[in-house]
Amino acid sequence: MSPETMSIFTPKVSARFDALVEKYPVRRSALVPMLLYAQDEIGYLSDAVIAEVAQRIGITELDVRNVATYYSMLRFKPAGKFNVQVCTNISCMLRGAYEVYEKFQEELGIGHKGVTADGVFSLEEVECIGACCWAPAIQVNYNFHDDLTPESVPGILAEYRGKAEGR
Structure with missing residues (x-):
């Protein structure tokens, strides 16, 4: 992007994008x-995000959408401040992941890809978070919690609710 063009991203992320497109021999590889950096900053892949990323790489918005829809970790609508991902893949499933997931649904009052009314939490069932040895496990944003039981859910939620309230 040229310096006179307005960006929806912070200067830090814009600079990271510029570095990425220079790093790869084929710009599209960035x-x-x-998209992951954009989602971290904006919260989801809005139309404006898709448009700017397409322009920075020199591809169409449709090309960006075609790639983005392939990856389940990319979102097209806002998630909660704390996105709870419950792994239900085989190792976690065998050690009680569905019971943990059901407890999160009960406590939060939302289902898969839901967002609480206050916007603090979103919940999703995911295939694998790479913590099989410590199953069942969840990831809240980029923080892992493992060896869980349904009884551990209220404490985890209280911890993050406290963070949302500045405690």
Whole structure:
């Protein structure tokens, strides 16, 4: 992007994007990392995010959408401040992940890909978070919690609710 063009991203993320497109021999190779950084900053892949990323790489918005829809970790609507991902893959499932997931649903009052009314939490069932040895496990944003039981859910939620309230 030229300096006179307005960006929806912070200067830090814009600079990271510029570095990414220079790093790869084919600019398009920077697409997935750019989408992940964009999602971290904006919260989801809005139409404006898709448009700017497409322009920065020099591809169409449709090309960006085609790639982005392939990856389940990329979102097209806002998630909660704390996105709870409950792994239900085989190792976690065998050690009680569905019971843990059901407890999160009960406590939060939302289902898969839901967001609480106050916007603090979102919940999703995911395939694998790479913590099989410590199953069942969840990831809240980029923080792992493992060896869980349904009884551990209220405490985890209280911890993050406290963070949301500045405690």
